[in-house]
Amino acid sequence: xxxxxxxxxxxxxxxxEMLDMVRDWRQMAPTLLLALGFPLLMDFGAKEALDFVAxxxxxxxxxxxxxxLLLMVGFFPVSASLYTALSVFAGEKERRSLEPLLVTPxxxxxxxxxxxxxxxxxxxxxxxxxxxxxxxxxILWADWHTPASLLILVxxxxxxQATVMVAVAVVISSQTTSxxxxxxxxxxxxxxxxxxxxxxxxxxxxxxxxxxxGFVAALVLVAAIxxxxxxxxxxxxxxxxxxxxxxxxxKGWTTFWTRLSDKTPGRCGWYxxxxxRLRQWRLPLTLMLGVWGAALLVGYGQADRFAFPPEVGxxxxxxxxxxxxxxxxxxxxxPRMAGGLSLLILYHNLxxxxxxxxxxxxxxxxxxxxxxxxxxxxxxxxxxxxALAGVTPFAVMPFVVPHGVVELPALLLASTALFHWGAxxxxxxxxxxxxxxxxEAAADFGRVMVGLVLPLLAIASLLETxxxxxxxxxxxx
Amino acid sequence: xxxxxxxxxSFGSFAAVAGVNxxxxxxxxxxxxxxxxxxxxxxVRVLASLLRPTTGSAWVAGWNVVEHPTQVRRQLGLLxxxxxxxxxxxxxxxxxxxxxxxxxxxxxxxxxxxGLMAQLDMAGAAGRRIGEYSKGMRQKLAIIRxxxxxxPVLMLDEPTAxxxxxxARLVRDTIRQSRDDRRTILxxxxxxxxxxxxxxxxxxxxRGRIIAExxxxxxxxxxxxxxxxxxxxxxxxxxHRPDLGGVVSIExxxxxxxxxxxxxxxxxxPLVLRRLTALGLNLVTLSEVQQSLEEVYxxxxxxxxxxxxx
Numbered sequence: 206x207x208x209x210x211x212x213x214x215x216x217x218x219x220x221x222e223m224l225d226m227v228r229d230w231r232q233m234a235p236t237l238l239l240a241l242g243f244p245l246l247m248d249f250g251a252k253e254a255l256d257f258v259a260x261x262x263x264x265x266x267x268x269x270x271x272x273x274l275l276l277m278v279g280f281f282p283v284s285a286s287l288y289t290a291l292s293v294f295a296g297e298k299e300r301r302s303l304e305p306l307l308v309t310p311x312x313x314x315x316x317x318x319x320x321x322x323x324x325x326x327x328x329x330x331x332x333x334x335x336x337x338x339x340x341x342x343x344i345l346w347a348d349w350h351t352p353a354s355l356l357i358l359v360x361x362x363x364x365x366q367a368t369v370m371v372a373v374a375v376v377i378s379s380q381t382t383s384x385x386x387x388x389x390x391x392x393x394x395x396x397x398x399x400x401x402x403x404x405x406x407x408x409x410x411x412x413x414x415x416x417x418x419g420f421v422a423a424l425v426l427v428a429a430i431x432x433x434x435x436x437x438x439x440x441x442x443x444x445x446x447x448x449x450x451x452x453x454x455x456k457g458w459t460t461f462w463t464r465l466s467d468k469t470p471g472r473c474g475w476y477x478x479x480x481x482r483l484r485q486w487r488l489p490l491t492l493m494l495g496v497w498g499a500a501l502l503v504g505y506g507q508a509d510r511f512a513f514p515p516e517v518g519x520x521x522x523x524x525x526x527x528x529x530x531x532x533x534x535x536x537x538x539x540p541r542m543a544g545g546l547s548l549l550i551l552y553h554n555l556x557x558x559x560x561x562x563x564x565x566x567x568x569x570x571x572x573x574x575x576x577x578x579x580x581x582x583x584x585x586x587x588x589x590x591x592a593l594a595g596v597t598p599f600a601v602m603p604f605v606v607p608h609g610v611v612e613l614p615a616l617l618l619a620s621t622a623l624f625h626w627g628a629x630x631x632x633x634x635x636x637x638x639x640x641x642x643x644x645e646a647a648a649d650f651g652r653v654m655v656g657l658v659l660p661l662l663a664i665a666s667l668l669e670t671x672x673x674x675x676x677x678x679x680x681x682x
Numbered sequence: 683x684x685x686x687x688x689x690x691x692s693f694g695s696f697a698a699v700a701g702v703n704x705x706x707x708x709x710x711x712x713x714x715x716x717x718x719x720x721x722x723x724x725x726v727r728v729l730a731s732l733l734r735p736t737t738g739s740a741w742v743a744g745w746n747v748v749e750h751p752t753q754v755r756r757q758l759g760l761l762x763x764x765x766x767x768x769x770x771x772x773x774x775x776x777x778x779x780x781x782x783x784x785x786x787x788x789x790x791x792x793x794x795x796x797g798l799m800a801q802l803d804m805a806g807a808a809g810r811r812i813g814e815y816s817k818g819m820r821q822k823l824a825i826i827r828x829x830x831x832x833x834p835v836l837m838l839d840e841p842t843a844x845x846x847x848x849x850a851r852l853v854r855d856t857i858r859q860s861r862d863d864r865r866t867i868l869x870x871x872x873x874x875x876x877x878x879x880x881x882x883x884x885x886x887x888x889r890g891r892i893i894a895e896x897x898x899x900x901x902x903x904x905x906x907x908x909x910x911x912x913x914x915x916x917x918x919x920x921x922h923r924p925d926l927g928g929v930v931s932i933e934x935x936x937x938x939x940x941x942x943x944x945x946x947x948x949x950x951x952p953l954v955l956r957r958l959t960a961l962g963l964n965l966v967t968l969s970e971v972q973q974s975l976e977e978v979y980x981x982x983x984x985x986x987x988x989x990x991x992x
Contacts, residue, residue: 214783217783221779225770225771228770229770300766302766304760304766307732308755310755310784311752445727
């Protein structure tokens with residue numbers, strides 16, 4: 206079979222990487238040991254465990270232990286891909302062999318794909334071999350037949366895990382100048398993957414392996430993000446010119462502050478530039494609006510599934526007006542309490558945004574979107590409860606609209622800025638450093654927060670305290 | 683085949699290359715000389731489409747280095763500053779790898795690789811692991827890698843670095859042959875003797891700017907002045923210096939020798955000879971004082987405030 210002409214250069218690079226790995230006994234020895242020796246050891250362990258628990262009549266425990274070992278047999282050889290992937294660019298740069306490769310007429314993506322495939326395939330083959338040996342050993346020595354569905358699941362899981370690890374490691378490798386530095390940064394891979402393996406083990410032992418398909422889906426998403434990031438960040442100039450991994454805090458601060466304080470000439474230049482930047486975010490803003498709608502619908506749809514108990518549902522139709530009136534009475538009788546309530550609402554909103562920021566930055570913006578969905582989902586859910594109680598779902602509007610007209614756009618802006626910040630590193634513009642792009646996105650978030658979101662949220666908290674209950678009471682009669 | 687127009691490359695506020703104008707045609711060899719950090723390697727990397735220029739434009743084999751990087755790299759053979767070879771591969775596997783990346787057929791790669799290896803006295807080493815090679819052999823292998831796909835443009839950074847004299851001569855012969863095959867060649871080097879021996883034209887770069895450019899003769903003329911002639915005599919010059927004043931202006935002299943400069947040796951030298959004969963002074967030799975590229979280079983670097991373009 207002849208490869209398409211565009212894939213052939215990538216295959217040439219991949220083949221060289223694989224042959225190089227095969228020639229390196231330091232990589233081959235542990236890989237072979239994990240692929241050939243470890244599964245046999247696990248077979249022995251599995252048989253002993255099955256026999257032991259069977260002698261006490263506890264076969265269920267043994268049967269849960271066996272798939273767990275299959276998971277381990279699949280994962281261990283895959284973990285070897287980490288070292289190779291970490292050195293894929295940093296190592297070549299260290300050995301000065303990168304420049305001759307970069308000067309060949311390969312497209313960036315061909316070089317990236319070649320390196321990626323060359324790094325991920327050998328450990329995966331070793332993992333498949335290990336799983337095959339383990340599975341065959343179970344049949345031969347323990348008369349235990351691994352269900353095909355479980356085998357497929359673990360093979361797919363090992364494949365996506367290896368893909369994620371290599372995708373992240375290649376990104377790290379392309380951003381560092383030495384294998385040592387890349388190795389230090391590898392903890393960003395090892396720790397989450399370690400946690401993931403623990404979670405997978407828990408799922409397997411709790412006999413709900415079908416949940417692992419959820420893990421597969423999440424890992425596919427993560428792999429897609431990092432592969433896109435890797436392809437986008439693959440830049441010959443960056444790879445060549447980056448000489449030292451020196452943390453330059455002063456330069457970082459200058460980049461951040463320049464972006465944050467930048468303004469166009471003329472009056473209100475800072476705000477004008479802020480709105481210009483917002484115009485550039487049409488796509489994420491549109492996405493967020495789509496998420497808004499989707500969350501409302503999902504929340505509304507879940508109302509039926511998680512319906513309020515009848516007595517609570519009834520309170521939606523009767524007594525609502527009294528409840529709202531009580532609230533109004535409370536704050537009108539004690540203005541200090543009303544002021545405190547406004548501050549509390551503002552504090553709550555800011556705390557939510559802070560949590561959203563942390564999650565968003567750590568998850569490339571994904572969790573920022575999910576957190577943003579929650580209030581909308583809740584509104585949809587409440588509307589659904591009104592509908593179930595026989596009231597129009599729009600009855601929720603008086604509780605939301607008076608302050609929501611200010612608060613919800615503020616949250617939309619903040620979440621879009623967060624999504625932009627988190628996702629900025631996935632696809633930095635050519636020739637721009639990862640950290641530089643990240644800092645500028647952080648500054649953009651800061652600009653939107655300081656210039657728009659904070660003032661809007663402050664106004665919204667006052668409206669929510671003083672206006673919304675009045676409107677709600679008036680509408681509900 | 684290589685052309686740059688106000689080419690500049692900055693890293694932050696540091697201008698590594700600033701307004702470089704170069705032109706090298708087919709069958710011509712230009713030596714780019716300059717102190718460490720002058721901008722030679724950066725210029726070559728921009729020309730190889732590895733770095734994006736900050737200002738100006740450049741073309742290699744007719745392709746713009748920014749707009750058509752792949753075509754540029756297809757037409758180019760680059761010897762990098764360091765050989766950068768894969769130590770676990772055999773030389774022939776290594777060359778096959780790069781040949782395949784350039785889209786060559788396997789049989790063509792083998793024939794060309796073995797031919798070049800034989801030319802550089804490495805025929806017996808094709809099947810050996812590169813890790814077993816000496817530093818000079820690795821450098822020769824890197825040169826073969828650069829020439830393997832028969833590129834019309836060659837850029838060689840310190841081609842004979844780390845080589846013994848015999849290997850260096852073989853490499854120089856190979857480079858000459860490439861030039862005779864009408865290839866465009868740019869050499870970056872600190873080895874002035876090599877530049878003098880190989881280059882059709884020389885460009886001296888300092889602090890990212892070309893401060894002198896031309897043939898060696900042109901550079902000598904502009905930087906060191908008119909040709910300097912030296913006359914050695916059998917007798918002492920005593921008392922005869924004023925008698926020569928009408929013909930030439932003596933720049934330096936000793937007991938039995940003197941030196942003078944002339945813009946036109948073919949016209950001046952016979953006059954000097956006739957005058958010496960008339961004075962009864964017997965001539966031992968009349969020759970041009972050889973002024974090396976090193977002197978040109980040092981003068982250019984000293985005068986780097988002004989640009990010298992013949």
